[in-house]
Amino acid sequence: MEILMSIVVGILFMAATYLMLSKSLLRIIIGTGLLSHGAHLLILTMGGLKKGAAPLLGEEASSYVDPLPQALILTAIVISFGVTSFSLVMAYRAYQELGSDNMDQLRGNDHNE
């Protein structure tokens, strides 16, 4: 199971990298979103995917899944949401002010000095 999930994570990272290397700002942000999905799934996979009850003591089960990676992922989801929404609004403002979402055009002009 972990092998399969590792491969899925690898595919997510690959697609994220590919999108981040593109010219369009929106695709770069989609890429970062995909990257955080991949990272969250990776944390969960690395915590071990052994079967057990959900980490709720009311279940009265003999074994539970590891609660610590879940807490870490929960924190990571919220933080990446904050960052993603911030960069989205920044992209939106960049469109408004500069009239372009092409990273080649947003490259600044001090280079030609």
Next chain:
Amino acid sequence: MTLLHAAIISPFLLAILIPFLYKNFRNIHTGWFVLILPVVLFGYFLSFIGETVTSTVKWIPSLGINFTAYVDGLGLLFALLITGIGALVVLYSIYYLSKEKEKLNHFYVYLLMFMGAMLGVVLSDNVIVLYTFWEFTSLSSFLLIGYWYHREKSRYGALKSMLITVFGGLAMLGGFVLLYLMSGTFSIRGMIDAVPQMMDNPLFILALVLVLLGAFTKSAQFPFYIWLPDAMEAPTPVSAYLHSATMVKAGIYLVARFSPVFALTPEWFWLVSLFGIVTLFWGSLNAVKQTDLKAILAFSTVSQLGLIMSLLGVGAAALHYDSLDDNYFTIATVAAIFHLINHATFKGSLFMVAGIVDHETGTRDIRKLGGLMSFMPITFTIAVIGAFSMAGLPPFNGFLSKEMFFTGMIHVTKMDIFNADTWGLLFPVLAWIASVFTFLYSMVLVFKTFTGPAQLEKLERKPHEAPIGMLIPPIILASLVVIFGFFPNLLSYTLIEPAVESILTSLLPEGKQFKVHIYFWHGPTPELFMTIGVILIGTLLYLTLGKWRKVYDLFPKKLALNKLYDASINGMERFSNSFTRFYMTGFIRDYLAYIFVFLIVITLGTMAVKGGFAFTLDGTAEIGIYEVVLALAMVLGTVTILFSKSRLTAIIALGSVGYSLALFFVLFRAPDLALTQLVIETVSVALFLLCFYFLPKFKKREKKLSFRLVNFLISLGVGLTVTLVAISANSSRAGETISSYFIENSYKLAGGKNMVNVILVDFRGFDTLFEIAVLCIAALGIYGMVKLRMAKGEEG
């Protein structure tokens, strides 16, 4: 803090006061305040004659770096030169620099900084302190050369001297550090004691070369001499002080000071003496073609420094002969010290003469000068004494040291060590040719300036004799030239003997003293015939100068090292510019590509080298059908994003990946994660759509992603790296998880049954606190970006 330390740093202290004195006593020339200090210091250092004094002030004791002042014969000789010539130069500068037109506060601050730094260099026993003062001399020399900073050539000369001397200074620091590693001490005397254990160390020769690099750059040896002629853009008192008498001798000092450490190696003998003799030859050859008085003097300084350097190199051979009696090579060391003093006297006076001529006629070009003898009889007399001494003519002091120089060089051919018997002949031959050229340019200097027809129409003002204050310093120096010429033993007992003792320490048996007698200038020795030959051939060449000069001018231009220096400076600048342009493209895509490629190479490379790859199926969970289906759905969503032609498709596909992730959380028994993921994915997709909606209409380039092979390969590499790292990490687990603690204690200690929530708010509540802070900052930032607008045309 002893009186000695106070004396060394007193110029720095006075330098602090200079701006105050300059502002408040405008009608008194600031130089008069400065003059007191070197005179007092000179008197103070005279009291050290015949003594060896050590005194330590702690600076950084934990690193073994202490300000240890050490006065022995060598240090004292230099200290007297620095303060003595310093006093004369300050007196000269009072008349040379105008009170009204020049920024005297700058000048004297720099000059005092330099004086203090030089004293520190020659009186420090600790190499790190020596290095500190050494760089201070480079710095103050830079400031002084660039004193008239509105002139392009001054700035060029200052920059050039800075680059070259600091390059050498850094090399020297490297040498000092190596010596510290080998000997375990920063003290020069400690290093001398540790020589037997250092000799076999392979780093010893490297340290030798690095220290010599520092000495050669500072003392303008071949091929580093190029900064010195350009440093002539400085005011003439500076040229006289720094670039003839003191700073350029710091390298000589360094070689003399480190002779007891390195002199037993053949490399030291060959490097020091060969570079010295080549510099002597090359400098004298180049001096003849110059037309500017100061340029002639600059090349002559280069050449004379080469002479002293080669004498120090040959003097090192003395250590290979045990007996003190009939040891010819000690003569070379004596000659080096003697000529050092002589050079300081006659070169200082000649620079001052050049300054007077410049000051009184408005030019230093010998093609415009001539016939000044009748206008400036005193200056002429000083010039004749200085130049004849430089040429090595009797009865001046230069004659004595040149005779001793020939003695040393002739004996190189008789040396039976270092294979000197084959190459040794080079030394007297080069020395003799160089002496002929030295004679030649000395004569050019005097006779082209002071004799022949006067060309008054070419001069800016009518020449007349300089004011008496300007003449006193060169008169004092010229009388020293004569006095040392007739009574050389005045110096030998007081200064030369102790200085030679400090250079050839290991040669001296306990309780014995060196006996130097500079009196054997009687008798028909081969040296005397060499000098007669120099005078005959030199006179012949001088008389025919006009005929062969053109041929001569053609040849050194092609070999000019300045061209090489300029080309390398420009070339380095161009190269670094184009290199920066090459990789700093300004495209974010390129920078990301660098980062990703680096990540792939470093991670996979490290794992390959360290054997980090592992693969095992032990302990992994079984694969269920739901997970496989969901994984396929997720991959499908991902691929859809990649190949989507419209952005709308991509956004929706991203949402589907997010929801698949939420479903994975359900399958892997993470209810809180699933809830959060669902909500947040919904909001995120809404935000994406919001942005999509606000895209400017004309920019809707709903085209397919431009497929690039490079991007594909990089992303494939990243995906592969992550997968391999994940599998390898999973296959080689190091220890057990700590979550059994949370499972056991979340109800017992925290009173909650939802373990994830208990961890978030109780066991690891700090994470949550700052995660809340992140959200607040993001919200405030978004509010700011939306609300705050710059007015049109306002810069951000």
